[in-house]
Amino acid sequence: xxxxxxxEGGKKVNAVIHDxxxxxxxxVRGGGENTAPAPFALFLASLATCAGFYxxxxxxxxNIPSDDITLTMDHETxxxxxxxxxxxxxxxxxxxxxxxxxxxxxxxAAVCAVKRHLNPEIEHVITVVRK
Numbered sequence: 001x002x003x004x005x006x007x008e009g010g011k012k013v014n015a016v017i018h019d020x021x022x023x024x025x026x027x028v029r030g031g032g033e034n035t036a037p038a039p040f041a042l043f044l045a046s047l048a049t050c051a052g053f054y055x056x057x058x059x060x061x062x063n064i065p066s067d068d069i070t071l072t073m074d075h076e077t078x079x080x081x082x083x084x085x086x087x088x089x090x091x092x093x094x095x096x097x098x099x100x101x102x103x104x105x106x107x108x109a110a111v112c113a114v115k116r117h118l119n120p121e122i123e124h125v126i127t128v129v130r131k
Contacts, residue, residue, distance in 0.1 A: 012036070048073040050112040051089050051126070058108035062101070068094040068131070071109070086123040087115070092131050102128045 004016045011032035015022045024039045026032025052071045059066040076086040091105055106126045115124065
């Protein structure tokens with residue numbers, strides 16, 4: 001898969017992937033105009049949405065409604081290396097989500113293909129939280 005990158009002026013760097021244009025910019029404090037997410041934010045979003053894809057697929061396979069399920073992802077950075085040291089994903093489920101599937105849905109989120117390409121030293125914490 002070829003990704004073609006082009007520049008739109010200022011700090012805007014965009015990518016064409018298949019028929020989609022992914023736009024990026026830097027925040028104002030970084031010299032940009034803050035018109036689009038920064039590339040690092042898109043990287044983090046790819047991790048979160050990938051985990052979400054696997055959670056959704058898990059629910060779809062079991063006819064579990066996913067409309068009220070959300071994921072929240074945060075990360076911690078090693079201050080000496082400025083690299084991610086820990087990823088934390090919370091899978092927020094409604095009260096009626098089947099308790100017997102809590103561990104399985106965590107395992108589903110953990111097989112995210114994007115996550116598997118990260119440094120194995122990065123700690124990953126995935127939890128289920130009832131809304």
